[in-house]
Amino acid sequence: MMTDATGGSGQPPEGAKPAPGAGGGAAAMDPVAVMRSRAYLSALVLAAVLGIPISALAYGFLALVSQIQQFLFQDLPGDLFGGPTPAWWPVPWLVLCGLLTGLTIRYLPGNGGHSPAFGFKAGGGPSANRELPAIVLASLATLSLGAVLGPEAPLIAIGGGLAALTVRLVKKDAPPMALTIMASAGSFAAISTLLGSPLLGAFLIMEAAGIGGMMLSLVALPGLLASGIGSLVFVGLGSATGLGTFSLSLTAVPPAVSPTVASLCWALVMGGVGALLGWGIRWIGLSLRPLVHVNRVAVSAVLGLAIGLTAMVYDLVTGDGFSQVLFSGQDALPELVKNASSYSIAVLVLLIVCKSLVYGLSLSAFRGGPVFPSMFIGAALGIAMSGLPGMSLAPAIAMGIGAMCTAMLRLPLTSTLLAVLLLGSDGPTVTPQVIVAVAVAFVLTSILPAPRPPEPHTTTTPTTRPATAG
16 A cells, blocks of 8 residues: 555655755655645545545445354354254355465455465555455455454455545546555545554554655545544444444453552563464464465365364364354454453463464465454463463453564554553553563564565466465
């Protein structure tokens, strides 16, 4: 969605002037001059207008995913068996998930979007028009049929691509800067309420894309405007349809506890555990990618089978159902926190192991975002450690979420906000511990050797195609 300050053209946009002390052809943008221009004011109006249809389409996408999940994993088995859903039920659907996702990525242009195994991406130009169908279909199959990834990354790509497409249709010779700003606004609108607040979604995009300085001033205003409009659309559609806003929130928040020396010391441990666990998850995803490139469709189906079998084993051992292991974790997180006291340490450890394993498997071949699975695993980790001497539930959950999100996203500021804001009014009391856990996780994640895959195959056979970054 984002490009450099010249929009990738190498030429300064309208409103630019030479930077003080810059030599040669170097130029710097004057954000004040750009903001005063008629073109920028027009961009603000267009951002507000685009926020309505893009957020409506994003809401429809999330509603479709939710309805498919409910039908396939709740309504259909209830009608067929008239009782508890069999533990094996998700296995065939996960195989189908691998087949459909693999076929989409293999045969449609655009690789179905970027691979989540390489972390959260919000940089680069907007998705090309011809790539949007593959992004929609691959993420729809992934999210609806049980793979463990979230909707934020595909929604960002879809929102940015649709906004850029609209600009190209309105003005075929639109400058790169206009495409950049409007693509960003479209992405903001698409996830306006997904993380619980339009500001948090905007912050995620801006930190991931590394937007700062002049670009921050230019991009933030249209993006926030589109995000605000989008949040109103989400709320209105949620009320009209009765499906809700698909906004992350906790139904029950643990009581706030003042920071203590003991909890700050445990934050050091939590940060270290989160970094190591995140490294292991990324290692699984990246190590399997070369196998995926050997035969995208067949290997994706086998990985889907492995995910389904893992969920089945968890269901058989614990009796808690397979849904905690499958899906993004967005819907399961509130229930996990609400019923935290009912889980034994053994069950929590098994849940963390199973969820981490299927998360790593999903990263290798499927399409989606890394935010919600990281939050779920972090919350489970915090609940498991909340019984330690000097620890309590609220800071433990917040520290776990902050540490895991940092390890997987490598966005420390966004990770801190995700953990703090999720606890609502209790957030300020846990902020010191979250900051310590996030700092430790970020430093260790930066120090640990990056798990990198071997060089992908480059030869083409009847069942493979040249490997790409996807």
